[in-house]
Amino acid sequence: MRKTVAALFIAFSIIACSNPKNENKVGWQHFKTVKLEGVSPMGIAEISNTLWVSDGVGNRIVSIAENNDSIRILDSFKRPMHIATDGKYLFVPEFNANQVRITSGVDRSIIPVSDSLAGPSGVSVFENQMAVSYFKGNQVVFTNDGKNWLHIGKNAAKNDALNQPTDVQITKDTIWVADGYNNRVQVYDKEGKLLNTIGEKENINVAMGLYVSEKELFVTDFENNRVLVYDHKGKLIQELSKDINSPSDVYLRGESLYILNYLASSLVIYEKEKNQEEN
Secondary structure, X not given: OHHHHHHHHHHHHHHHHHOHHHOOOEEEEEEEEEEOOOOOEEEEEEEOOEEEEEEOXXXXXXXXXXXXXXXEEEOOOOOEOEOEEOOOOEEEEEOOOOEEEEEOOXXXXXXXXXXXXXXXXXXXXXXXXXXXXXXXXXEEEEEXXXXXXXXXXXXXXXXXXXXXXXXXXXXXXXXEEEEHHHOEEEEEEOOOOEEEEEOHHHOOOOEEEEEEXXXXXXXXXXXXXXXXXXXXXXXXXXXXXXXXXXXXXXXEEOOEEEEEEOOOOEEEEEEEEEXXXXX
């Protein structure tokens, strides 16, 4: 009997080692959780190695130092949402003011958006391009010259229409939209053509925030207390849940993944780890 069990164990080990799915597998693992006292974090961006977090309840932007202590506060915003940066300036959608502001930390100005809608919830900048998601307007507006704005979601077919989009990100060829209360991510080209729909199979309950890296798409599933990791085609790679509670946004910084917990007032950090076969 012992010989039989041993033989079965060896056979199982050989199968597991030869399984291509286990080869070169990389996963995200929980590293630590940092409490953000008195902050209800909604969006996150980075300038010169400093992380900035929008406090949607406190109506301010708070900087987080390398040691994760709060070091600077920009106040007097009107419910700042998913922020963005071009590396020099912060772009802040103000939900309750129906405007997007740009700030260097000292000076502030309003970005003119023609045909702007109500409830800006997210903003993205890429080279000379900008996109703004409008929660109440159920649209995303996009420009590549600052003058002419394309309305994405306007007059869309019923199944393709946006329902309170909460975040947006521009990449080289595409525009990624967290279609909040349709519980999915919509991917468009820069002419506004729908290319792909991601997340419907995973039963997302409010796609609150997203981040698109070179190879992966990260989606915060707000009500289900998790972050879903996909490849760019929409194949689910991993589900993250440890210490995640009402996640509002996510940001990739090197090999570290920063996740904001809105209701829990915390910042969760995951790190990418390789399996033992690679180490």
